[in-house]
Amino acid sequence: MDTKDIELTGFQAAQFIGVCPTTLHRWRKSGEGPPFARRGQRFIYTVSGMRAWMLRRELPAAKMRPTPWQRFRSWLFDRRRSHP
DSSP, X not given: OOGGGOEEOHHHHHHXXXXXXXHHXXXXXXXXXXXXXXXXXXXXXXXXXXXXXXXXXXXXXXXXXXXXXXXXXXHHHHHHHHOO
């Protein structure tokens, strides 16, 4: 079996992408989450599907905005440099 075709349970999938299982459940119900298949009463995720979903959600670095802390820190250090 290829490593990309490894099947994960909902709990394992949540750990794989770093979210709470409840978040994954909410995403599944709203259609936002990674692709899944249903096997009986279980939801199965594949590693390849999870990776493809994460790549589609990834933002380019140019579109990322600085956090409020980063903006404050930048302002503070710029101010210190301009006042000897």
